[in-house]
Amino acid sequence: MKKLLKWYRASKRSFPWRDTGDPFDVWISEIMLQQTRTQAVIGYFERFRNEIKDIEALSLIEDDRLMRLWEGLGYYSRARNLKRCAQVLMERYEGRLPEEQEALLSLPGIGPYTAGAILSIGYGRPYPAVDGNVLRVLARYFAIKENIRSDKVRKLMEETIASCYRDNKITDKQEIRDLTQAFMDLGAVVCIPNGKPNCEGCPLHQNCKAHIEGLSDVLPYRSKNKERKIVDRTLFIIRNGDTFLVSKRPNKGLLADLYEFPGVDERFDEKDVDRYLKEKGYDPLQIRKLPSSKHIFSHVEWHMDAYEIRISNWSLPLKENEMLSDRKDLQSLAIPSAFKTYIDYYGLRESE
Numbered sequence: 001m002k003k004l005l006k007w008y009r010a011s012k013r014s015f016p017w018r019d020t021g022d023p024f025d026v027w028i029s030e031i032m033l034q035q036t037r038t039q040a041v042i043g044y045f046e047r048f049r050n051e052i053k054d055i056e057a058l059s060l061i062e063d064d065r066l067m068r069l070w071e072g073l074g075y076y077s078r079a080r081n082l083k084r085c086a087q088v089l090m091e092r093y094e095g096r097l098p099e100e101q102e103a104l105l106s107l108p109g110i111g112p113y114t115a116g117a118i119l120s121i122g123y124g125r126p127y128p129a130v131d132g133n134v135l136r137v138l139a140r141y142f143a144i145k146e147n148i149r150s151d152k153v154r155k156l157m158e159e160t161i162a163s164c165y166r167d168n169k170i171t172d173k174q175e176i177r178d179l180t181q182a183f184m185d186l187g188a189v190v191c192i193p194n195g196k197p198n199c200e201g202c203p204l205h206q207n208c209k210a211h212i213e214g215l216s217d218v219l220p221y222r223s224k225n226k227e228r229k230i231v232d233r234t235l236f237i238i239r240n241g242d243t244f245l246v247s248k249r250p251n252k253g254l255l256a257d258l259y260e261f262p263g264v265d266e267r268f269d270e271k272d273v274d275r276y277l278k279e280k281g282y283d284p285l286q287i288r289k290l291p292s293s294k295h296i297f298s299h300v301e302w303h304m305d306a307y308e309i310r311i312s313n314w315s316l317p318l319k320e321n322e323m324l325s326d327r328k329d330l331q332s333l334a335i336p337s338a339f340k341t342y343i344d345y346y347g348l349r350e351s352e
């Protein structure tokens with residue numbers, strides 16, 4: 001532990017959420033960092049914190065504004081859970097993140113890892129925060145040959161860190177803060193996931209079993225992820241001059257409550273598009289194929305074809321979830337990055 005601490009204090013990475021002493025920063029950054037690269041999070045975090053000063057402000061933010069702040073990070077349920085959680089914190093905890101593990105775990109969107117990060121980094125309390133990086137480091141250090149995706153291994157690692165704090169009587173808050181972040185940094189820059197870990201530069205190499213046994217390239221062992229489902233989609237970008245038709249997605253499921261260009265979960269050629277739109281009552285002036293694109297979610301991949309459909313007027317009544325937007329309106333709507341190809345194609349974010 002001492003060597004790890006020394007290494008961290010000499011070489012720690014600098015982030016806007018680090019060393020602020022604010023558990024709110026730990027919470028927001030950890031939620032953003034789930035599924036997103038650290039470097040990519042920095043700009044989002046700064047924009048978010050410039051606009052949302054505290055838990056009360058988060059509890060009151062307009063949904064559309066929140067989604068715009070989150071746009072590009074993906075996994076939008078994380079943002080919705082942040083707001084729901086802030087509302088619970090205002091109702092039950094006077095706008096403060098609790099310092100008890102059980103209370104944190106009862107809040108929307110907070111699991112064992114995030115609770116551990118808030119407690120250890122935010123409050124300097126001796127709780128483990130075991131994410132994928134930390135799991136990998138420990139699995140190599142102890143040469144664990146079981147699947148690190150299993151609950152059993154995760155719990156074992158959590159207990160290992162907790163007992164390490166107990167056995168070494170580590171109670172100093174700054175030391176606990178630094179140790180949690182030291183494991184994270186070590187996993188991110190030394191004991192790396194893809195490729196050879198830098199064992200010679202690692203403060204743990206003298207006692208690391210994987211290094212001693214020549215297994216650092218082989219471990220950890222992970223079960224395979226489930227294969228993603230491929231969904232073919234066709235998008236209809238229906239426009240009259242600079243006015244576009246957009247629709248709001250249902251309030252449950254993938255990309256809930258966000259805006260999109262309407263579409264179907266099928267692959268259409270130009271004739272299919274023409275037939276489909278005429279059935280819906282449109283009279284297209286021109287149908288033009290746009291570039292195809294792909295977006296990868298955790299369990300699904302969208303393979304998208306898109307068509308620009310020019311019409312001469314909006315004679316059809318709009319459905320409840322549909323609206324007409326000009327370029328300016330489109331800039332303020334939360335349109336997920338799944339549609340980035342088309343947002344970029346029309347330059348709909350260029351004024352930002």
Ligand code: SF4
Pocket residue numbers: 137140141190191192197198199200202203204205206208209210211216
């Ligand atoms: S010695 Fe190598 S394998 Fe062991 S923890 Fe350090 S970087 Fe990882």
